[in-house]
Amino acid sequence: MRTRQRQGWKWKTTWPLHTMLLPGVAIVLIFCYLPMFGLVMAFQDFQPHLGFFRSDWIGLENFRLMFEYPDARQVIWNTFLIAFLKIIAHLIVPFVFALLLNEVRRMLLKRLIQTFVYLPHFLSWVILGGILLDMLSTDGGLVNQLVGWLGFPPIFFLGDGDWFRITVIASDVWKDFGFSTIIFLAALAGVNPEMYEAALIDGANRWRQTLSITIPAMIPIAVVVATLSLGNILNAGFDQIFNLYNPLVYEKGDIIDTYVYRVGLIGGDFGFGTAVGVFKSLVSLTLIIISYRLAYKLAGYRIF
Template sequence: MKAMKALRELPLHLMLLPGALIVFVYCYVPMVGVTIAFQQFVPVKGLFGSEWIGLDNFRYVLNMPDIGRVVWNTLFISVMKIVAGLTVPIAIAILLNEVRLQFFKKTFQTLVYLPHFLSWIIISGILIDILSPSEGVVNRIVQALGGRSVFFLGDNGWFPFTLVASDVWKEFGFSTIVYLAAITGINPSLYEAAVMDGAGRWKQMRHVTLPGMLPVIVLLATLSLGNVLNAGFEQVFNLYSPSVYESGDILDTLIYRIGILDAQFGVATAIGLLKSFVSLILISLSYFLAYRLANYRIF
């Protein structure tokens, strides 16, 4: 019986083979390069010819004068993105749920969903134009209202918040769809019972809509813990400049500059390995919390 079952499932396993092979080649084979973190790596000598220096690269990283600031920038930007990325879509989803004009509702959903499909290269070009301190439309509006021009992409005080605002603008439409789906799964009889008890729209939102969305909110919030050290390399790389390194330099951009521009491959790999190790712990913690708080399982 088991042999017949295994024979029936054989085509399904064969279908998985190409995907498993691709994952092995592109995700597991490159892990051999982790050894660079423990070497004075010289590309000409290769992985097996470079000098083994143990933990010297890690000591160098921990003694770098800017490493504390870079870690803080990474945590500050990513935590703000996580918080804003949860609150804004939830609020928009609740407001859209109250809209009764279907044409407006669908049109708005489509418009806010479109930026998700644009790359950060395109969006960075748009942001550089509209946020320009001299010719940008945003600063022209600020000046027309009596304010002073703001260098959003060149001021250390404004740059992190500009990153968060642009990231939310790009992604909140996609996240809104998830929360709208959660709202549609709420039993309509709960709203009917709330109306019978005299609850208005505000109380229905507080006592029916939000509790109904809570499992999805908890799930996405806990899963987002794994991205605490991922502040968005593509976005920061396309928008930052040396003038905002103090507030905008993150771990990924530091790895890029040290590894690609300065050719310190061992140091860059050491930073990446430390980041991956911490991310592994955070991802494991997020899945554990998702299981305990939202009954979410991978398998």
């Protein structure tokens, strides 16, 4: 009785806040859930002028083709590999960088570096694609001049399949690690300074402090970041690949998103394009569920 009254009272004071939620909920419904209806295309021989209702149903034909075409299989593997390596790199680099930045004593310098590495995050891949093409050129590009100084022959970064993958991962990390670093720095800011003082009294040097206090403090958040990014295992980055790839590296660089774009939008095979997209979403969904469970189990982290 009492609690119910309390809840009613709560509702009375919080309803304006709840109303404020409505537009957001409506937008999500209209733009995220309603279009999902279009997924029926994956099971149809979809013809735009016939629409969803009159196109022929073909069952799982599109999905069967996806695993039959050698190019589709290669593309799924490429996506998986590139995305996996990206996730690993995106975990290690910001982690280490945050650790190092944390040791910088001058506040101004720290802030400056932080802003500086954060900046590339705001550049679009369309622009970066053009810049990278020049920077990585074998013909007087900045990076290859450096390689030349070190006494190596120029590397065809964007024209050689294996180097292409490395370039894609490295440039992606370069662009976004500043952003991820912030999360780790936030975790570090939450460490109680008394722990360091206590460690100092116990005679621990900087290195010992890092090993015993700083890193353990960062582990939970690292686990959360890692498990949550599992859901992105099939997102290898459309913008980036689309702006960098070329015929010489199709075999190793083509990914699901660029493939769907070409087959579905350029080629006009909407049904097949959607089927590949559905497949991607299903895999991602499974991984998100797993990662959510893992995040809760390993780090006690819950979103809902």
